[in-house]
Amino acid sequence: MRSFLPIAVSFASLVIVPATCVAQAYPAKAIRLVSPYAPGGGTDILARLIGQKLSENVGQAVIVENRPGAGGVIGTEFVTKAAPDGYTIMLASPSPIVVAPHLHKKLAYSPLKDLAPITLISVVPAVLIVHPSLPVKSVKELITLAKARPDQLTFSSSGNGGSGHLAGEMLKMMSGVQMVHVPYKGTGPATVAVLSGEVSVSFGNIMSTLPYVKGGRLRALAVTTPKRSPVLPDVPAVAETLPGYSAGPWYGVLAPAGTPPEILARLNQEIVKILRSPQVKQTLSNEGADPVGSTPTEFATLLIAETERWGKVVRQARMNID
Numbered sequence: 001m002r003s004f005l006p007i008a009v010s011f012a013s014l015v016i017v018p019a020t021c022v023a024q025a026y027p028a029k030a031i032r033l034v035s036p037y038a039p040g041g042g043t044d045i046l047a048r049l050i051g052q053k054l055s056e057n058v059g060q061a062v063i064v065e066n067r068p069g070a071g072g073v074i075g076t077e078f079v080t081k082a083a084p085d086g087y088t089i090m091l092a093s094p095s096p097i098v099v100a101p102h103l104h105k106k107l108a109y110s111p112l113k114d115l116a117p118i119t120l121i122s123v124v125p126a127v128l129i130v131h132p133s134l135p136v137k138s139v140k141e142l143i144t145l146a147k148a149r150p151d152q153l154t155f156s157s158s159g160n161g162g163s164g165h166l167a168g169e170m171l172k173m174m175s176g177v178q179m180v181h182v183p184y185k186g187t188g189p190a191t192v193a194v195l196s197g198e199v200s201v202s203f204g205n206i207m208s209t210l211p212y213v214k215g216g217r218l219r220a221l222a223v224t225t226p227k228r229s230p231v232l233p234d235v236p237a238v239a240e241t242l243p244g245y246s247a248g249p250w251y252g253v254l255a256p257a258g259t260p261p262e263i264l265a266r267l268n269q270e271i272v273k274i275l276r277s278p279q280v281k282q283t284l285s286n287e288g289a290d291p292v293g294s295t296p297t298e299f300a301t302l303l304i305a306e307t308e309r310w311g312k313v314v315r316q317a318r319m320n321i322d
Contacts (some may be wrong), residue, residue: 035047
């Protein structure tokens with residue numbers, strides 16, 4: 001695997017500067033916040049929450065723009081080609097940032113070179129969900145059923161290389177089962193596929209699937225983080241059945257590379273302020289999300305580590321797109 005050390009050094013140079021250094025004119029117009037997935041998923045929910053609060057803080061409209069497709073690659077490529085002026089930013093999850101480089105031989109962008117980290121927003125559990133008609137009530141029972149029906153059970157995701165896809169591949173690798181992956185254009189459609197019985201299983205974002213679980217329309221078997229989630233305390237972690245399993249997605253805000261450091265600093269300052277407000281912290285906690293709010297350098301370090309980690313999963317599962 002290629003070394004990411006030079007990139008780490010580059011990211012580490014993103015030093016926060018005082019907000020007083022920011023040109024008074026910024027922002028002088030609306031900011032576009034790109035969500036590279038379809039409406040209704042966890043990325044979209046977070047983008048709209050952050051967008052609304054950021055608009056209130058900076059006194060300009062923040063327009064959330066959905067650009068779904070190819071597991072987030074289409075929207076991410078759009079952002080990497082946007083003017084680096086602070087008026088186009090994105091709210092991303094792992095798929096197009098740390099997974100896509102391992103899946104696509106000819107990716108049109110290099111995430112660690114063409115994007116500037118602003119802040120990590122949150123780490124969110126995914127939930128292993130099934131339609132209530134599927135005769136399983138635990139991860140152990142799902143594994144037993146899948147082994148009895150190799151390649152007959154299907155699992156949906158937000159797209160090839162998405163968090164749900166990776167969570168499913170990791171489950172297959174660690175349990176030795178065979179399930180068929182069915183990609184959709186976003187977490188919302190992937191969840192609808194389970195609701196309708198079109199697929200057997202999914203690894204849904206806790207924020208978008210929680211209402212269906214509490215309403216009895218979906219059955220939650222487990223969460224993908226190493227420990228249980230406070231909002232679903234009776235739902236075990238997959239790791240309780242498969243020790244060492246961990247596939248919880250994260251969300252963060254990035255801008256095109258070359259965006260002036262003072263603008264990155266201003267955006268970091270404003271978004272971290274939002275994440276630390278009692279109202280937003282409570283809102284995210286109620287949805288099962290763990291708010292973070294990091295420096296650009298801390299986020300860059302995470303991106304490098306995640307690129308290494310998921311690269312190993314992609315290679316072991318022999319996942320590829322082109």
